[in-house]
Amino acid sequence: MTRCTVSGQAAVEPEDASVPNAAKRSDGQFVDHWVLCETERAKGFVRPVRDGYVHVGAPGAKFPLRELTPEEHERYDRFGYVKFEAYPDGAGMFWTQDRLDKIGKGCGTRTLMPQAIAETYARKPDYYGSTFCCGCGKYLPVGSYGEFVWDGTAERVGT
Ligand SMILES: [Zn+2]
Structure with a gap:
């Protein structure tokens, strides 16, 4: 599956790299991220498009x-x-x-993401293995055993 970038720029890293550009911003976040290309996202969403998640910690x-x-x-x-x-x-x-020890130990910070990433999650919920927490300044796991829920829900990001 072809991957595109949030920035719309050509990737610096190879297609199989975890990010298209390994450079980081001062907050620790990579400058660019992979997303499903617009034509793939246009095929339809299997989840609502949500742009914010909260770091609640791992589930029990x-x-x-x-x-x-x-x-x-x-x-x-x-x-x-x-x-x-x-x-x-x-x-x-x-x-x-x-x-x-990690159960429920999130920092409680709400992180917003670009529209292209929100739509990528909505099209393919398990596309990413981890996501950035603005409170912690690092990438942490998503999925059933991950550390994030969609803002205002109990639903785990990445499921
Ligand atoms: Zn956090």
Whole structure:
């Protein structure tokens, strides 16, 4: 899929780079970002076009967390796993302390984005793996386990 840039300028970096131009502004944000090209965005949105998100921190577990069994400790301590989230279907997920510590620990800042990026999210919600927080001055993950919700909603950015 061809990628375009927010600026409309030709990319400095190769098409497979995470950003079209590795130069950064004084606030830590890259000077330019990839977007879906206008013709691709014009094919229709699968989500509302929203231009602002809030850094709320990572979501907590959906299901109860339990302690690890002695056998799990033996096998998984080296990965840093400290809890297990047991899904009703028998599957589940291990949690590290680092991930537990990030639950709900966003800075609360609302960040606005250019229209082309807002439309890219609306056309292809999982297009980006991370996004910039103006409060923290850095890029942080989006998606189901990401740290952002769309302004005024509980909906995670990137889902
Ligand atoms: Zn932040």
